[in-house]
Amino acid sequence: xxxxxxxxxxxxxxxxxxxxxxxxxxxxxxxxxxxxxxxxxxxxxxxxxxxxxxxxxxxxxxxxxxxxxxxxxxxxxxxxxxxxxxxxxxxxxxxxxxxxxxxxxxxxxxxxxxxxxxxxxxxxxxxxxxxxxxxxxxxxxxxxxxxxxxxxxxxxxxxxxxxxxxxxxxxxxxxxxxxxxxxxxxxxxxxxxxxxxxxxxxxxxxxxxxxxxxxxxxxxxxxxxxxxxxxxxxxxxxxxxxxxxxxxxxxxxxxxxx
Numbered sequence: 087x088x089x090x091x092x093x094x095x096x097x098x099x100x101x102x103x104x105x106x107x108x109x110x111x112x113x114x115x116x117x118x119x120x121x122x123x124x125x126x127x128x129x130x131x132x133x134x135x136x137x138x139x140x141x142x143x144x145x146x147x148x149x150x151x152x153x154x155x156x157x158x159x160x161x162x163x164x165x166x167x168x169x170x171x172x173x174x175x176x177x178x179x180x181x182x183x184x185x186x187x188x189x190x191x192x193x194x195x196x197x198x199x200x201x202x203x204x205x206x207x208x209x210x211x212x213x214x215x216x217x218x219x220x221x222x223x224x225x226x227x228x229x230x231x232x233x234x235x236x237x238x239x240x241x242x243x244x245x246x247x248x249x250x251x252x253x254x255x256x257x258x259x260x261x262x263x264x265x266x267x268x269x270x271x272x273x274x275x276x277x278x279x280x281x282x283x284x285x286x287x288x289x290x291x292x293x294x295x296x297x298x299x300x301x302x303x304x305x306x307x308x309x310x311x312x313x314x315x316x317x318x319x320x321x322x323x324x325x326x327x328x329x330x331x332x333x334x335x336x337x338x339x340x341x342x343x344x
Contacts, residue, residue, distance in 0.1 A: 095120075096128050103138055103147055107300055110144040139302040141267070149261040149272075149301035165295045165319045165340075166190040171197045172317050172340035173257050173293065179203050181254040184283050185213050187238035188259030190293040192216060198223065207251055209239040209279060226251075233276060240275045248282045256287035258313075262303040263294055265329035268310050270303040277305040289314040291338075299326055310335065 095118070103109050111129065115122045129145050132138050138145040170193020177183050177194075179202060185191045187210030195206070195216035202222055208214055209228040217225050230244030258280055262270035269292065271277050284290045284307070294316045315336035318327065327337060 092128070095124075096132055099125075099128055099132065099145075100137060103145065108144060108146050109138070112143065114144075139262075139304070141302065146264065146267070146302040147300060149270075149298055149303050163189075166293075167193050168319055168340040168342065169293050169295055169317045170194045172338055173291065174198050176291070176338070177202065177204055177255070181205070182207065182252070184208065184251070184253045184256040184287055186210065186257060186259040186280065186283065186293075187212065187236050188293070190295055191257060191259050194257060194293075195220075207253060209244055209248075209283070210237060211239075212237050233273065235273065236276060238276065238279070240273075240279050244279060245282050248279070248286050251286045253287040255289045255291060256283050257291050257293055258284060258307070259293050260298060260303075260307060262301040263292060263298050263310075263316070264300055264302050265310065265333065267302050267306065269307040269313070271305055271307055272303045274305050277307045280307045284308060284312060291315040291317060294318045296322065 099109055099114065102114065109129070111122050111125045115125045129138065129140055133140045133145070136148055139148040166189055170190055173194045174197040177198065182205045185194055185206055185208045191210065191213055195213050198220060200220070205224045205226060206217055207226045207228065211227070214225050214227045217223050228239055228244050228247045230239040230241040233240045258269070260269045261272050271280060290313045292313055296319060299322070310333050313335060315338060316330060317338045317340055320339040320341040330337060
C-alpha cells in the first residue's frame with residue numbers, strides 16, 4: 087500500500103510540475119498534509135530518475151535534451167531544422183560567427199547559403215566536417231580534449247584559444263532556458279566553454295527548440311541578461327515567450343517556410 091501511495095504522490099508532483107512549471111516543496115507539503123521531508127525525498131528520487139531538476143525550495147522541469155549527441159538527433163528534429171534555417175539566414179557576408187556543437191547547430195551549417203563568404207569558428211568537429219564542402223566559408227576549428235558525449239572540444243587549451251577570438255555572433259546550444267535560472271547545460275566543463283564563447287562574441291543568440299524552454303539543467307552557463315536573442319519555432323505560445331520579451335530579448339520566430 088505504501089508503494090502505491092508513494093507512486094500516486096510522485097505522479098501528483100509531476101502533474102503539478104507539468105501544469106504550473108514548478109513545484110514548491112513547502113506549498114505542496116501543506117496542500118497534501120505531509121511533511122516537507124517526505125516531499126523532498128520524492129523530489130530527490132524523481133531527480134535521480136531524470137524526471138525533474140531540483141532547485142532551492144522545490145523543483146523545475148528537467149530538460150529532455152540531456153542525452154548524448156546520437157540520442158538528441160531524434161528530439162524535436164523538425165523544429166531544430168527550422169531553427170537552423172532561420173539562424174543561417176541571419177549570418178551576413180564577411181562576418182565571423184561562432185557555431186556551437188549540437189544537433190541544432192548542425193542544421194545551421196547545412197543551410198548556409200552556398201555563396202556566403204564568412205568565417206565560422208567552432209569547437210565541434212561535426213560542424214567542421216559539415217562545412218568541408220562549403221568552398222566560400224573559412225573554418226576555424228578550436229582544439230582541445232574531445233568531450234565525446236556532445237562531440238565538442240573542452241579544456242584549458244580551448245579556453246585559451248577562444249579568448250583570442252572576437253566574433254560577431256555566437257549561436258549557442260543549451261539544454262535548458264529559464265527566465266530565472268538562465269542558460270544551463272548538463273556538463274560542468276562544457277558550461278565553461280559556452281560561457282567563454284559567449285564572452286568572445288558581440289552577440290549571443292540562443293537556439294531555443296521547444297523542449298528546452300522553461301527547463302533547467304545542473305550547470306549554469308550565464309544569465310539571460312548576457313544574451314541578445316533567441317530563435318524559436320513560430321507556434322511557441324506568447325504566454326511562454328512573455329518572460330523573455332520582458333527581459334528585452336529579441337525573439338526570432340522560425341516558420342515552417344523558413
